[in-house]
Amino acid sequence: MTHDPDRLFAAPLAAVPDFVFNEDVARVFPDMIKRSVPGYPTIVENIGVLAGQFAQPGTVLYDLGCSLGAVTQALRRHVKSERCQVLAVDNSAAMVERCREYLHAQDAMFQELLPVEVREADILALQFQPASVVALNFTLQFIAPECRTDLLARIRQSLVPGGALILSEKLCFDDPAEQALLTELHLAFKRANGYSDLEIAQKRSAIENVLIPDSLDSHRARLQEAGFSRVVPWFQCLNFASLIALP
Ligand code: GEK
Numbered sequence: 245m246t247h248d249p250d251r252l253f254a255a256p257l258a259a260v261p262d263f264v265f266n267e268d269v270a271r272v273f274p275d276m277i278k279r280s281v282p283g284y285p286t287i288v289e290n291i292g293v294l295a296g297q298f299a300q301p302g303t304v305l306y307d308l309g310c311s312l313g314a315v316t317q318a319l320r321r322h323v324k325s326e327r328c329q330v331l332a333v334d335n336s337a338a339m340v341e342r343c344r345e346y347l348h349a350q351d352a353m354f355q356e357l358l359p360v361e362v363r364e365a366d367i368l369a370l371q372f373q374p375a376s377v378v379a380l381n382f383t384l385q386f387i388a389p390e391c392r393t394d395l396l397a398r399i400r401q402s403l404v405p406g407g408a409l410i411l412s413e414k415l416c417f418d419d420p421a422e423q424a425l426l427t428e429l430h431l432a433f434k435r436a437n438g439y440s441d442l443e444i445a446q447k448r449s450a451i452e453n454v455l456i457p458d459s460l461d462s463h464r465a466r467l468q469e470a471g472f473s474r475v476v477p478w479f480q481c482l483n484f485a486s487l488i489a490l491p
Contacts, residue, residue: 247271247272247273247274247275248271248272248275249272249275250272250275250276250279251272251443252268252269252272252276252447253442253443253446253447253450254440254442254443256442256446257446260446260449260450261450262450262453262454263447263450263451263454263455264454265311265334265336265338265339266336266338267338269338270311270312270336270338270339270341270342271342273311273312273339273342274312274314277311277382278437279434279437279438279439280434280437280439280447281382281414281484282430282433282481282482282484283479283480283481283482283484284484286479286481287381287412287479287484287486288314288315288318288381289318290478290479291315291318291319291379291381291410291412291486292315292318292319292320292321292322292323293322294408294410294478294488295318295319295322295323295377295379295410296322296323296324296325298376298377298406298407298408299323299325299328299376299377299407300325300328300376300404300405300406300407301325301326301327301328302326302327302328302374303325303328303373303374303375303376303377303404303407304328304329304330304331304372304373304374304375304376305319305323305328305329305330305331305358305375305376305377305378305379306330306331306332306333306372306375306377306378306379306399307319307330307331307332307333307379307381308333308367308370308378308379308380308383309333309334309367309380309381309382309383309386310332310333310334310339310343310362311334311336311339311343312339312342312343312346313332313343313346313347313362314381315332315379315381316330316332316343316347316360316362317346317347317350319358319377319379320350320354320357320358320360321354323358323377325376328358328376329358329359329360329361330358330359330360330361331360331361331363331373332347332360332361332362332363333362333363333364333365333367333370334362334364334365335364335365335366335367336364337364340362340363340364343362344362347360347362367383367387367395368387368391368395370398372398372399372401372402373402374402374404375399375402375403375404375407376403376404376406376407376408377407377408377410378399378402378403378407378408378409378410379409379410379412380399380409380410380411380412381410381412381486382412382413382414382484384396384411384413385413385414385455385456385457385458386454386455389456389458392466393466393469393470396409396466396467396470396472396489397469397470397471399470400470400471400472400489400491401471403491404491405491407491408488408489408490408491409467409472409488409489410486410487410488410489411463411467411486411487411489412479412484412485412486412487413457413458413463413484413485413486413487414455414457414483414484415457415458415459415460415480415483415484415485416457416458416459416483417459417483418459418461426482426483427483429482429483430482430483431444433482457483460477460485463475463487467487467489471491472489472490472491473490473491474489474490475487475488475489475490476488476489476490
C-alpha cells in the first residue's frame with residue numbers, strides 16, 4: 245500500500261468542487277488527516293486505550309466512518325475482551341477497499357487480534373447489534389444535521405451497560421472572538437505542516453458545505469436528547485475535541 249503526500253489542492257482550480265471521499269482522497273488520506281487535524285494521532289491511539297476500559301465481552305465495537313481503519317487498528321491493538329468483534333463501516337468504496345488492505349497487513353503482523361468486518365454502508369442505515377464501544381471519530385460532522393440526533397439515539401439504544409460512545413469532532417464557538425482565535429491558530433497549524441495559503445483556501449471552500457461543525461454545548465444538548473446520561477470531554481487541541489458519552 246502506498247500513500248502519497250496530500251497535494252490535492254496545491255494547483256489553482258478554476259472552480260473548487262465540493263469535497264468527496266473518492267480514490268484521490270483515499271490515496272493521500274493518512275497524510276491529509278495528520279496535517280489537518282491537530283491531535284489526530286493522539287486521539288486515535290487513545291481511543292484504543294479508552295475502548296479497553298469500556299469493552300464488554302460478547303459485544304460489537306463499531307468504528308463508524310472508519311476511512312482507512314486507523315481507529316479499528318487501535319481498537320485491535322488495545323482491546324482484549326473476549327468474544328468481541330470490530331465492525332468498521334464507511335460509505336466510500338475507495339476508503340473501504342484500502343481499509344481492508346491495511347487490516348490484512350495488520351493481521352499478517354500480529355496474532356490474536358479481535359476479528360474485524362469492514363462493511364461498505366451508510367451508517368444511517370445500519371441495524372446496530374449490542375455494542376460496548378462506538379467510535380465516531382470525525383464522522384458525525386459529515387452527517388446531515390437533521391439526521392444526527394436520530395443516529396445518536398440509535399447508538400445509545402445499542403449500547404450495553406458499561407459501554408460508551410467516543411465522539412470526536414471539529415468544534416465551532418458561539419463567542420466570535422474565540423471562534424476567530426481558534427480558526428487563526430488552526431490555520432497556523434496547517435501552515436506549519438506545509439500547506440500553502442492557496443491549498444488552505446481551496447480546501448476550505450471544498451469542505452464548507454460538507455463538514456458542518458457544532459459547538460460543544462450543541463453536542464452536549466444533542467447527546468442528552470439522544471438519551472446519554474453523561475458527556476465527558478477527554479481531549480481538545482485547538483478547535484478539535486473528543487468526548488466520551490455514557491449511556
Ligand atoms: C479516522 N474515522 O481516520 N456513512 C458511512 N460513512 C460515512 C458517511 C455515512 N453516511 N458519511 C461520511 N462517511 C476516521 C476519519 S473521515 C474524517 C473519518 C475526515 C465517512 C467518509 O467516507 C469518511 O471516510 C469518514 O466518514 C470521515 O479516524 O476526513 O475529516
